[in-house]
Amino acid sequence: MxxxxxxxxxxxxxxxxxxxxxxxxxxxxxxxxxxxxxxxxxxxxxxxxxxxxxxxxxxxxxxxxxxxxxxxxxxxxxxxxxxxxxxxxxxxxxxxxxxxxxxxxxxxxxxxxxxxxxxxxxxxxxxxxxxxxxxxxxxxxxxxxxxxxxKLIRTPLDPDITFSDDPLRMLRAIRFATQLDFDIAPDTFDALARNKERISIVSQERITTELNKIIMAPKPSYGFKLLFSCGLLHLIFPRMAQLQGVEKVGQHAHKDNFYHTLQVLDNVVAAGGDLWLRWAAILHDIAKPATKRHDKRVGWTFHGHEDKGARWVPGIFTDLKLPLGEEMRQVQKLVRLHLRPIALVKEVVTDSAVRRLLFEAGDDVDRLMLLCRADITSKDHQRVARYLRNFDVVEQKLKEVEEKDHLRNFKPVITGEIIMETFGLRPSREVGELKEALLEAILEGKVRNEYEEAYALLLELGRQKGLVAAE
CATH class of the missing domain: 3.30.460.10 (Beta Polymerase, domain 2)
Structure with a gap:
């Protein structure tokens, strides 16, 4: 040099x-x-x-x-x-x-x-x-x-002393290796593993700052593999470490969800995803260990992992001292919805299903589609290509329905106040049921989200419940 x-x-x-x-x-x-x-x-x-x-x-x-x-x-x-x-x-x-x-x-x-x-x-x-x-x-x-x-990360003095004195340096070693695409010298890496328990004296804020820098690196999977290999990940983010491993029963084996998650993360990075989309990639399958079941006929299942994972997001953000505002809510939404576009790929894409996705995803629908594309990590390249082509169809349908119905972050024209005023009701479950029925009708395409059509349906729903509209 x-x-x-x-x-x-x-x-x-x-x-x-x-x-x-x-x-x-x-x-x-x-x-x-x-x-x-x-x-x-x-x-x-x-x-x-x-x-x-x-x-x-x-x-x-x-x-x-x-x-x-x-x-x-x-x-x-x-x-x-x-x-x-x-x-x-x-x-x-x-x-x-x-x-x-x-x-x-x-x-x-x-x-x-x-x-x-x-x-x-x-x-x-x-x-x-x-x-x-x-x-x-x-x-x-x-x-x-x-x-x-x-291209080597090495301590000037004895690495055991360096890391024991200031354990944050262990995360910095991995962060620099990830950002610069350097190796960690063998004796330095061995000292990471020996001193990992010392991380307990470092504040969570400092740990998360280094973690976010690793996540924002050009290839964050490298940093997470280093964190896992030396045992630090098990201490600073145990739920993620628990994703690792493959279990086999008979001929049925599931994929290693830790390495799958890292591939999804790298895919999101390659597509230009920001910090919070990267966190959504990290957390999208976080509840798979907790929902894993084996069925003799179909093999391994992870039913409901998206909902449980979404419920976990606020607790994970709290533990890691990540912001609990809009950023957390966005990650939570992406985790909860990440299977929905994939489900559309597997079936006929109906306007009704697309309306529901647009309604629930709102302005995050494009980020959701990016995450879903990143989630296709099969080693079968033909299968990946087929899924991505189907996603093109879904995205075109999203565009068409959005242009027609304007469903991103839409609000039904018939509000709870209008329902109460129409039938002389107080806030009640009955009002909620009428609102939900109207929303369902709009999403199913039975009526447009326009006042006259929606109000006429409200009167009909009220008659079915024995309600009389006020004069």
């Missing part, structure tokens, strides 16, 4: 001049240098100086045009300086020591070597000098440049 070169940004020269004036050796350290080597864009710069990082930040701020405001975090000994192009964080070189019950270190001033040694991985322990005598020179004490060339 070629040594990285600092971009010719005036900011770096300004930092170098300020550091020289203070007598503080200064370096750009960590992710910015790593991304320079990899050719990845990066807007965040970490500057480490052997001295007072806050003082250096303030000195740099005074030298920049417009004198941008420096934000100081005294408790952490850091300072943040925003510029038009990048955001720079300044900190003094430090060494750390940890207590067994906490991942928050006790920090004291240290040398550059001690600061590099505390880094999580060799690829993040690279530095570029900001000192006038050797400006732009690479500092690489742990062969991080070589590990980038080898």
């Amino acid at each position: 070629e040594n990285p070169r600092l971009p010719e940004l005036p900011l770096f020269r300004t930092i170098a001049d300020a550091a020289g004036e203070l007598g503080y050796p200064a370096y750009v350290i960590g992710g910015y240098v790593r991304d320079l080597v990899l050719g990845r864009p990066s807007k965040d710069v970490d500057v480490v100086c052997v001295g007072d990082g806050i003082q250096l930040a303030q000195q740099v701020g005074r030298r920049l045009p417009g004198k941008p405001r420096v934000t100081v975090f005294k408790n952490f000994g850091t300072a943040m300086l925003p510029t038009s192009d990048i955001e720079v964080e300044f900190v003094g070189a430090r060494k750390e020591s940890y207590r067994a019950e906490s991942r928050k270190p006790e920090v004291v001033a240290g040398t550059l070597e001690e600061d590099l040694a505390r880094r999580d991985f060799t690829i993040n322990a690279l530095g570029l000098s900001l000192n006038p005598a050797d400006f732009g020179t690479l500092v690489d004490r742990y062969d991080g440049l070589g590990d980038i060339g080898r």
Whole structure:
């Protein structure tokens, strides 16, 4: 690998001049240098100086045009300086020591070597000098440049100590491997498995942040396979780990739902799915272990797994500290409905069935169809092609019915208030039954969702119940 070169940004020269004036050796350290080597864009710069990082930040701020405001975090000994192009964080070189019950270190001033040694991985322990005598020179004490060339995640020091001290680094190792498509060094991976129980001292919010970064990687299945192999998945997301495995009775065996789920997830990613559609892919079969039954005639069944899985979604989101608003409700809807388009593929596509799907899916119908296409993972390529062709028919029918009936998020023209006013009723089960009967008639195509037709049917339904319309 070629040594990285600092971009010719005036900011770096300004930092170098300020550091020289203070007598503080200064370096750009960590992710910015790593991304320079990899050719990845990066807007965040970490500057480490052997001295007072806050003082250096303030000195740099005074030298920049417009004198941008420096934000100081005294408790952490850091300072943040925003510029038009990048955001720079300044900190003094430090060494750390940890207590067994906490991942928050006790920090004291240290040398550059001690600061590099505390880094999580060799690829993040690279530095570029900001000192006038050797400006732009690479500092690489742990062969991080070589590990980038080898596409390898490795800790600078003993991985057992690295992961025991700060267990979040175990998830970061898997996250970086997934994002960069790197391997994890064998001794580093073995240490993940040995120290996995230490993840219990990490907050759920931090765990979920790393999990979401894995999910947003170009091929998240790789990260989940690593999480499963080292045992971390069983601790941070046991319901997903329980999907793994194949059970056989006689000639009947079901597919491994863990690896099927990962294929669906990768398929969703390839189709451009966002974070919440990816979560729907992860959770679409989450209740299969709980609904698995064996029938001597038909083999393995998972009846109702979509409904049970949908009921589980709020609890899973709560446990993982994921948002419980619209994002959760969207995932829940997609999990509940994910078999519906597949059912339409297997039978004659009627307008009635399409209306019901449009009504229930609403604005998420396109995302639902994307998930359903991703859910076709058979090794029989002809079967997959046949299903996808049938989905084309379903999607065309959805388009035709939607253009005709406008059923996405539609509301029946006859409301509960109109029903109560028409028959002089109070809120009651009878009102609900009339509303449901009207909705069924609209979805079945017996009447259009227009006031005169729907109101005439309401009067007829009322007469059948012995109700008299008020004058």
